[in-house]
Amino acid sequence: MGEETLDQAVTPVWVLHPDFRNDRNRRDPDFALEEAVSLALAMPGVDVVGSDVVPVPKTRAGWLFGKGKTEELKQLFKTVKVDLVLIDGPVTPVQQRNLEKEWGVKVLDRTGLILEIFSDRARTREGVLQVEMAALAYQRTRLVRAWTHLERQRGGLGFVGGPGETQIEADRRAIDEQMVRLRRQLDKVVKTRALHRKSRAKVPFPVVALVGYTNAGKSTLFNRLTGAEVFAKDMLFATLDPTMRSVELPSGKQVILSDTVGFISELPTQLVAAFRATLEEVLDADLILHVRDISSPLTEEQADDVRQIMKDLGVPEDAPLIEVWNKIDQLDDNAKEGFTSKAEREENVFATSAVTGEGLDALLEEVSDKLTDPKTRREITLPFSDGRKRAWLFQEGLVENEVQTEDGFVLSVYWTARQEKNFREL
Template identity: 65%
Template sequence: MLHPALREGPQARAEGAAARSPGHRLEEAVALARALPRLSVEGSEIVRLARPHPGHLFGTGKLDELKTRLSEAEIDLVLVDGPVTPVQQRNLERAWGVKLLDRTGLILEIFADRARTREGVLQVELAALSYQRTRLVRAWTHLERQRGGLGFVGGPGETQIEADRRAIDEQMVRLRRQLARVVRTRELHRAARARVPFPVVALVGYTNAGKSTLFNRVTGAEVMAKDMLFATLDPTMRALALPGGGRVILSDTVGFISDLPTELVAAFRATLEEVLEADLIVHVRDIAHPETDAQAADVEAVLEALGVDAAVPRLEVWNKIDALDPEMRAGLAAQAARRDEVFALSALTGEGLAPLMAAIEAATGADRHPARLTLPFEAGDRRAALHRMGVVRHEREAEDGWEIDVMWSEAEKGRFSGA
């Protein structure tokens, strides 16, 4: 794994403004590589550059030095943590006699390995084709397999197939047609859910921040939760009963990451629609990570790129306080206590969860107010919907139908009116 880092200069200073050190970026890149079980990371290093070479990325001296070391170590694949142009990729592969993947290619490969739902698989393949359309020197052997990666890093039966743009475009058209059918099905499911509405709460955050651990802790679900980047890819939704008796739908989403490939931002927009339509966004942060502020900024940038309405209420979770020393832990807890929208907790141990649950209930039903409805006897489905929403406080039979006392929010009232 190689991380190109520019020496001091305008671009290097711009990178520094994001508060990300080359060392931490390299650590994250290695963690990305290790998220693919069939890869064995044999080494990693930061390569300082005065400026990127247009043809080879690295200068001649470094190119020859790396060639010798790669040959001696019998390396098959080189990962470059950053963008590599098609020309640079081709030239480096020829010079070193290895396969090469840049950051975008690696993330695509991980997403392909993680996707489980039909929509996830189609989204990944579409994103990969969009990426590879400019890289006709690459094989796109994943089109011959249903699952198990994109073929960048090898695998059983891999062959080198020369693909032209017309073949890729035809395949993209077919994938878009299949995806449209899958999306229509999911929209029907969402419409059915809207008829029995609960507020939607979306968990978002940097990859490996602990979203799935928190999701499992509060819902009792068994979503894959590991100390691994992109452990969760396909979104999972569960009903969550709140302490005051209210209910919400909690959505666990794919983790965000710095320099998320633009192909994936576009391709996974549909997958992240639960975030776009959420009544409340809960931003989960790994507060023990040395670059937690930079990670939080990356998440906000992705939310903005997705078009998430800034007016949607948000809560911030400072997760993993169990990984901090007592002094730092106490300091962060004091900071969080001074801010109504911030909660310091440990999803792993459950410490600090109660205030968060109360805040979610308040944020999704803070404007609850009483109302009396009269429904005709033949509107049994609408009466049943009110009961499923959990807003009914009392009801009685009258001459003209059911008189029902409810306690609901404006959002719940609007959903019921539109159902």
């Protein structure tokens, strides 16, 4: 039977970036709008029919935009026949309700949009649960007390909540109960992952984590180095779950490479919390590769956002880190030469192209050097009952000499600090 070719319903979307003039931390509105459009395009089944920067000198509490601008946009959306308006910024529940009623379209703010994308992209069990938790936390804030009169109250038999409980309270309680259930499931998944991580720690392979702003090319680099087929596309949030693969470096050294979710400026607080567990791989990494899209005009701002999120996650400032200036293939010859020579002068910076492979040999050599731990000689005594530890030392090829005594074994070992740590944890 042949494949059915059904056209997916496409939603016409208009993207607005509110430019708050009195916000000292405001981003360049044109680039912010460009990123917002990229975010919108990452949503399944949408057609971005237009976009605008809307200057907001003063916010209207219940409306966000001024009266004239709200009316002007209403006429525009009616003419263009828009079904969904994405507002690249925070929108309060009251503002959302008022704008939807006035414009006759669905309105989604930046947090809602990112949640939609995350829910479409999450692949692992943990990723799915994290998204559901974040979505419920967001939904809970959207419960607007729209009605206070009696029709909004429901009677009851006293089994749940009691008579007179308002619908909004019932909705809130239902969400809270669902969040408790999800948290229990998530705890189980996180424990399982912690066990996997613990067992991986016993494998003497260092972990190298790729981090970077979303769409910096991490997954393309990951695929090139590992031969894996992680979903890599020129799209924001192409990867949402950490993917781990064992890689043999040109030096013969084995490492575990971890690809992580892309960071983004003004990441909603619910999502920073929700994806903290997903990003724990970064906290455990022996080396971090900060992948930057050096072709982006906002590369410095994006790098600052990544550094801030890593700081929020608790990554130590002195954590071993290499900056990978990626996408040099997208630069013109002059810019490419400038960035390449600058990277050569800087410490722990490499200019690369994950697409063409340029600069990757030098990067991998540095990764190998960074992960080659100095070794020390130690003499340790093990009782006869510690056969497992003794077997592990021989299995890892760390024993240089062994003498049997009345009390057990005296072994001369030659190992790295990491190998000693793994031995102590056995």
